[in-house]
Amino acid sequence: MWTKIPILPYFRLVGPYLKQHKRDLVLLVLLLILSIGAQITIPWLLKTYFDSPSDASLQSLLLLIGLIMVLGTAYQLLVLVSDYIGEHVGWSAANRLRSRLMRHCLSQDISFFHRYNPGELLDRVDGAVNGLAEFFYKFVVRFTNNVVLLLVALGLLYTIHWSIGAVMTAFIGLAAVVYYRLRDYALPYWVRVGEMSSAFFGFIGEQLTNTEDTRSSGASGYAMGRLKTLLRNWFPLHMEAGYAFSVMWMQSMMLLGLSTILTFAVSAWLWHTGTVSAGTLYMLMLYAVMLVGPIDTIRIELGALQRASANIERIRQLFDIRPAIEEGAGEEVLQEGPLSAEFREVTFGYSPHEPVLHGIGLRLAAGQSLGIVGRTGSGKSSLARLLLRLYDPQQGSVLLDGTDIRRVKLTQLRQRVGIVTQDVQIFKGSVRDNLTFFNPAVPDDKIEAVLEDLGLASWYAELPEKLDTQLEAGGGGLSAGEAQLLAFARVFLKEPGLVILDEASSRLDPVTEEKLEQAVRKLLSGRTAIVIAHRLQTLRHVDRILVVEDGRIIEHDSQAALLENPDSRYSQLLRQSFRNSSR
Template sequence: MYIFLTCHQWAISYVLHRFYRIIQGWLIVYHKARLAGTWLWGTSVGLFIVGNALALAVSTYLWNQQAITIGGVYLLFHYSNLLRDPIEKIREELEDLQKAEASIYRIQELLQIQPQLSAGGDRSLPKGALAVTFEEVCFSYESQRVEGKEEREPVLQGISFHLPPGQMLGILGRTGSGKTTLARLLLRLYEPQSGTIRLGNIGIDSTPLIELPQYVGIVTQDVKLFQTTVRNNLTLFNPKIGEEQILQVLEEMGLLTWLQSLPQGLETQLGADNGSLSAGQAQLLAFARIFLKDPGLVILDEASSRLDPFTETLIEQAVDKLLQGRTGVIIAHRLKTIQRADQILILEKGKVIEYGPREQLKNDANSRFSQLLQTSLMEVLA
């Protein structure tokens, strides 16, 4: 409890510190903007005063010359006062124009951002289960400024392994060991700084980036759903996927009962934040989504949270179905999932500390995997 509170305090001071820095920068800009606004306002008020004074001077002169009556003087003064509103309007318009200019500048900045990833070559990946090969892959995220110095923390270092097509790889490792990062590299969300990744013996950057999602499907812990019907969430708005196909997939995955439990079936609207679906149900939906896409490689970043037994059984069935005839890379948190894996890869601080067939590692008393099995996976990976 004490440790928790201390950590909590650190987190608060970290967040406050960042907030303070942001507010400091913002205050300077805010003052500048206020100053410019006040200047504009002052100018328009100044113009108005000068106008009034002029009108007063002219009318006094004319009245002295007996060229106008007192009524005329009033009218002149009144008319010059009427100018105030349009001048104010012009000032407001100028302010809006300034805002528009700033927005255009931002849009231009946005449009000028170039993706760091190349569009890829033009070689197509083979259909069906894909072999996965990593050769000496090293990766780190964008460099971060830590205490004034540019630092690049290596996240994956010299990762090498070969997963034959149709096999299932179980990846184990503590939080922060780089499991999710490895999955991201397979989707080419990032490019490794060195080394090669091959899918079905074709370099991942030799195939068009835009086609890659057709071959690699991923279900992450945090399923993103759109605020629309279940149908649209399953087909990702692809009108070519018909109702029959959807129902067939849901039946194959044993999800028809789940569908029937939804108030309006496929037309059930999902709200923001996954609406009425539980985390497990959202995952099931994501599985079905991948099934409809029919990729040769399925990556599963398993949720570590406990699910209710019913949903858990459904998920297990779904994973089994999903992996039939496909290559699977599963970041495993549950012992049950590991039992299905053909190969096991254990990551520690971005390095492969063990890789091999599950049966072989299980029978080797000295292997890290058999030790993990003995000490109950959950405890070790927590």
């Protein structure tokens, strides 16, 4: 549980971004001083007005009224401008924090994205940060304003008469103790509301991502049932948090009542003893009310403070997650041209105690192609993921070009290794951006040549705006096969030294696959290639074959040697595959 007021954690989190707004912050302080000046001058002018002698000139009275009106209007304008600047600074700082969080999330390894679904992340990156932006504007700006006002008003009460100053100091002390003791009262409720909100948005994100599967499997009823359960659980939590807030509100109302009674009592005594004039009495009442205002605002902002504590905690939790994949030091650089690939005694599991690859030892010379075959779940894709450092092995090492890939910068590694899987991501953007990954340096004629090579010329010719044609997120408007062909184009434009095709043509019809095979052979020449395929015909042209079973290599040789040996596992698999296709 967090028992401290989160001003320090807040500034630790947002402070570096606020520093960039030094000028605005100085302006805010200036506006603050001016608005407080206006606020305390108005009661003094009113006092002067009320205490004016009966023979005072009309002109001087009108002048006083005019001054009061001008100051009142100026005060409202100052509040408007400082609210604007406060909100602007808060949002700008929050936006930078949002960008840092986004970068942090994107730098995580794949297991992170298995743990948190998009909706949950969205809620943390956007929802929690929004809360902090509001916190700055509402709490930090208004709180500072009100604390300063409170101190100034208290000082002025002392100048009127020590008794009212002393009584109000005692009252403020009492209010501070009550608020301090109550400050964490509603926090657990708000934390639970925040967690529920993450779960809710996580669920919505999951449903939106999987809507096709949900509908086709007739699970919409189940999804709606879960939604209702979540909403049912959410409502009482909100009620409890609201109730906790109301308890605090009642406490502060009682304190306000007490302050009014005290002010009236002391004022009556001062008037009775003839210590103060009518005008001073009026001014005293106004200053006393001025004390009540900040106390009330502080009470209201306590809710924001507690929500901010919960938001800071949720953001901190996210920042505390360190990627399991550490960035390579970059002391080694992968050279241009085809890359040799090597697994040295690699043991790997998605959870460390359940290995899915056992002591893999394998070397593929630069420029060679390797076909990997094996049953579902035997570990083929896991080998590919290790080459891209989506995961690191628990034992052994993976080398490219003779270099341990942990010593190479991740961006360089992923630039030099290209992968096409059956799971293709298309972004909302132009065909060009989708193919070049937003890299404007790739010339259009190069993109067009690759599309031509991949047999996409007729598809491309029909695009209304050629490379500027917009694609929808998720590949709306493209067939699964076309999307997969675009993924091929994307990889080849990168000109990688190692290409991995993981069931990359599984969504293509046999004719397209046949056509693509020619293109892929041409594009793979001069590169090292790893082809993972269930359809063994796809592997006809690779140099070497690796057969894996239960995460172990059971055969690895040149394709020719394995074909020559009728007892090899590969020959058996081929025979079985022919039998199945001729049935």
